[in-house]
Amino acid sequence: MRRIARLLTLLALPLAAAGCTMHLNAVEGPASIAIPTSYPWESTIYAVRTESGVLLVDLGWTGAARPLRRGLARIGARPEDVTDVFVTHSHRDHIGAWRAVQQARFHVGASERAMLESLKEHADLPSRAGDLVLGNPAPWPGEVNVHSFSADTVMVIGGDTVRAFLNPGHTAGSASYLIRGVLYVGDAVYRSYVTGYRPASHIFTADHAQSRASLVSLFDRVRPYSPAWVCTAHGKCARPDERFIRKVLGDAFPDTAPAPN
Numbered sequence: 001m002r003r004i005a006r007l008l009t010l011l012a013l014p015l016a017a018a019g020c021t022m023h024l025n026a027v028e029g030p031a032s033i034a035i036p037t038s039y040p041w042e043s044t045i046y047a048v049r050t051e052s053g054v055l056l057v058d059l060g061w062t063g064a065a066r067p068l069r070r071g072l073a074r075i076g077a078r079p080e081d082v083t084d085v086f087v088t089h090s091h092r093d094h095i096g097a098w099r100a101v102q103q104a105r106f107h108v109g110a111s112e113r114a115m116l117e118s119l120k121e122h123a124d125l126p127s128r129a130g131d132l133v134l135g136n137p138a139p140w141p142g143e144v145n146v147h148s149f150s151a152d153t154v155m156v157i158g159g160d161t162v163r164a165f166l167n168p169g170h171t172a173g174s175a176s177y178l179i180r181g182v183l184y185v186g187d188a189v190y191r192s193y194v195t196g197y198r199p200a201s202h203i204f205t206a207d208h209a210q211s212r213a214s215l216v217s218l219f220d221r222v223r224p225y226s227p228a229w230v231c232t233a234h235g236k237c238a239r240p241d242e243r244f245i246r247k248v249l250g251d252a253f254p255d256t257a258p259a260p261n
């Protein structure tokens, strides 16, 4: 058990290296807020107030209910006002506050559902070790109201249109959401001070090659909607211009330049 705890500590180091938030103020306003829930890796809940309640993207780390309540108060809302939660994926650092918003609809990629509902283990070693040491962090079937989607989906919620995109790889059912011009990509994009923006970290990812291929496809599929910002689940936001996409994709960047004559 002690060896597993030591392993978890070791695995936390790259997360620590990725600490601090970036440009969160770009996606904040009178009706929207970003709520970092855990030091040092800043697993973040994004909240948007609507005409009928609040939309959330992800639910932070264990103990996130308190920062969630404080954060929502800053936009004049409470956890009880949350109508919809858009889950990018069900790793334990992104579902922490689920009990605080049990009245909401939980949207999740179809291949993620069994993991969100505690019916299937995650494929990556850190998640399995975490569950062994810290216990199951997820709800059981019936404890939350889950709506899953098996293809890119458009949802109209009051005056808002939410576009959901599947980008499997980090986990089997990873998804991104475009809300009010911001593309929330979960852990599909990762940033550390060493590498800058990169595809999902190998060690926490079920299928790295698939995750990378999904990103190439994702950036192509969101292009018609011209997102103004892209935000990771760990509190980093950036302009998704060609320079950013080229940096993230590296040699997987699609060469769309016309062939020379």
Ligand SMILES: [Zn+2]
Pocket (backbone or CB within 6 Å): 089, 091, 170, 187, 204
């Ligand atoms: Zn993750």
